[in-house]
Amino acid sequence: MSDSRPGEAGAAAAVPGADQAPDAQRLRRRRRVAAIVWAALVVVVWNVVFDAVVIQSGRDYLTRQALHQQGKGPAVTIPEVMRPAVVRGAGLASLAGAAVALLGVLGFWAAGRVRRRPRSLPRAGA
Numbered sequence: 001m002s003d004s005r006p007g008e009a010g011a012a013a014a015v016p017g018a019d020q021a022p023d024a025q026r027l028r029r030r031r032r033v034a035a036i037v038w039a040a041l042v043v044v045v046w047n048v049v050f051d052a053v054v055i056q057s058g059r060d061y062l063t064r065q066a067l068h069q070q071g072k073g074p075a076v077t078i079p080e081v082m083r084p085a086v087v088r089g090a091g092l093a094s095l096a097g098a099a100v101a102l103l104g105v106l107g108f109w110a111a112g113r114v115r116r117r118p119r120s121l122p123r124a125g126a
Helices: 022-069 078-113
Strands: none
Touching: 022 078
C-alpha cells in the first residue's frame, strides 16, 4: 500500500494524463475540437445539398403544374416529383458528406505525419 497523500508527487500519477506534457494534452484537445468541428461541417454540407435538391424539385413541380394549368403539359402530382427528389437528394447529400468526411480524415492523417520542429529555446542574453 502506498503512503502517498493528495498533493504529493505520487498522487499526480493517479490522475489520467497527469504524467503527460501539457503540450501533448493541448494537442490532443485541439485534435478533438477539430474532429468535432469537422463532423459538424459534414452534417451542414449534407443538409445544404439535400435542401438544395428538394427545393429545386419543389420549383420543378410548381413549373410543371403551372404548365399543366395553361394546357401546355401533363398533370403532375407532388409525390411524382418529390419522391424521386428525396431519394436523389439523400444520395447526392451522402456523396457530398462522404467527400467532406474523407477530406477531413486525409487532413488528420497528413497532419499526423508532419514532423513538428521543437520550439526554439530562449537565448540566455535575450
